[in-house]
Amino acid sequence: MRREKEAPWSGILVYVQCRRGELHPCSPELIGEALRLAEQSKEEVWVLGIGSGMEKVQKELQGYPVSRIFLYETDDLFLPGWYASLAAGCIRETRPSVVLIGGTLEGRALAPRLSVEFRTGLTADCTALAMDPDGNLIQTRPAFGGNVMASIVTEKSRPQFATVRPGVMEPVPRGKGFSPVCFVKSVFSEEKTVKITIREDETKGVAIGDCRLLVAAGRGVKKKEDLEMLYHLAEILGGELACSRALVEKGWMPPERQIGISGNSVRPECLITFGISGTVQFMAGMRQAKRIIAVNSDPEARIFQIAHHPICGDLYEIVPELIQSVEKEAGYQSGGV
Amino acid sequence: MRIAVCMKQVPGVSEGSMDPRTGVLIRTGLSAVTNLYDRSALEAALRIKEQQGGGIHVFTMGPGKAEEVLREAYAMGADHGYLISDRAFGGADVLATSYTLMQAIRSAGEYDLIVCGRQTTDGDTAQTGSALAAWLGWQQLNWVTRLEVKEDQILAVCRMEEGTAEVTAPLPCVAMVERESFIPRMPSLKLKMKGRKMPVTVISLQELEDAVPEHYGLKGSATRVKKIFAPKGAERKELVYKSGVEGAAYILELLKDTGQETGI
CATH class of the missing domain: 3.40.50.620 (HUPs)
Structure with missing residues (x-):
């Protein structure tokens, strides 16, 4: 040779x-x-x-x-x-x-x-x-x-x-x-052995990986219906709602919204978590977020170790108040968008 | 239809440790489970077998204990299991692991299709399946959400940046499947009992076509872990206690501060 x-x-x-x-x-x-x-x-x-x-x-x-x-x-x-x-x-x-x-x-x-x-x-x-x-x-x-x-x-x-x-x-x-x-x-491949077509009718699923702001819900949410207020909060903040694995396992949220090693890695400008204790798997998927605001009622929650703004509080008290003040701030009529 | 499925035993909790000197994963004293993504790979293979007939052979690489993966695969319906195990294989990176898998699969015969899970929960790289395809010189399908075989073609649906793609590819090929689309079946008690007595074939270095020990394990690896350290940001911020109104006001201020493109 x-x-x-x-x-x-x-x-x-x-x-x-x-x-x-x-x-x-x-x-x-x-x-x-x-x-x-x-x-x-x-x-x-x-x-x-x-x-x-x-x-x-x-x-x-x-x-x-x-x-x-x-x-x-x-x-x-x-x-x-x-x-x-x-x-x-x-x-x-x-x-x-x-x-x-x-x-x-x-x-x-x-x-x-x-x-x-x-x-x-x-x-x-x-x-x-x-x-x-x-x-x-x-x-x-x-x-x-x-x-x-x-x-x-x-x-x-x-x-x-x-x-x-x-x-x-x-x-x-x-x-x-x-x-x-x-x-x-x-240069074009001579052999067309592999054929690919993109499905035109497909509506793209939510890509939480691309969002600049994410609200994330965890086990602290007691009922599926309670997710409504968090979806609403995410929407008025211009972001999306994500979740921890617990809520996917309960069947309350789809896997494409899951943050963590078995879900998606996210790096938003801002991530606000509610009722998430912070398992290792979860935190590996969001550690890179620029600003992490974590709300949990347990002062020992592991997520507080990495949150930039750890807040001990009740999500059921804070979220409705936050929705109200955000809407007021944005000049919305109270109660409606 | 001969299908090979690659499965791996991983630490039960993602809290494994590394030997700080060699950078090799310390497996002793940890509970071990089958990588959950790999059970979906087996599920995808089982669904094809149900339509096409044929046999499913599972390959797992690891210490003797990794035989548990094969027993679990038998309980789901796999036909035969290969335990790729040799001292020489230890400490392998993606390059060496995929090479070992290629050698082992070749030593076991000809296959039409190889199915892998998208990633493991310990290495978390999602690279081994594609590397295996490269060693074999086969086509590969990544991020697969549907998998069917029609004659000698594979029909798949794959996730791509552009959206969902329908792909037709010739066999043989390597498919890496997404977990959500192939939720694994429960192991059956009957198969579990039967699987306990089914034989397992051990593949050691000498069974491989290339039996040069330097091509495997730590020596055959191109990457080396130079050091391990605790992630930054270990210093903890002070916890604040807030009621509903206070909490809302506090978060609102933080959001305003973050500012950009949040719509506030």
């Missing part, structure tokens, strides 16, 4: 999810984190996008201070095997030391295929990243349901793959005067 002397692995490649010209909202976050890491390691930052509508994507990427952009115009919907083969081709050519991928449904399906392709390490759902002097990416993530944090390294192989959930890293704003070099390629 012919073996040329290969360039060392260097640079940080950011995989951005693109669909019909739209960049996934977590893209500026990943680019921002890559730039921060590159400052430590003095490396270049590149962007790789695979999907459709690349002409528009190219415009959307203008203004980010990255060195190069590689875009593959291809089949409209995500096919793990095909997208992985395109991404692998780009990685083989560019030889980045680090590849950052969004912890989305697409990213989490794609990343494992790439890590196997390159026989290298992948760390899921990193909450903090740093570079050591040897160019090793220090990947920190919660372990064991969030009881401990683990710092993980991929020392002996490259690239180092990491996924990061949306909402975790600080986004970088677009600036003026940056025009990265952009390479666009059109």
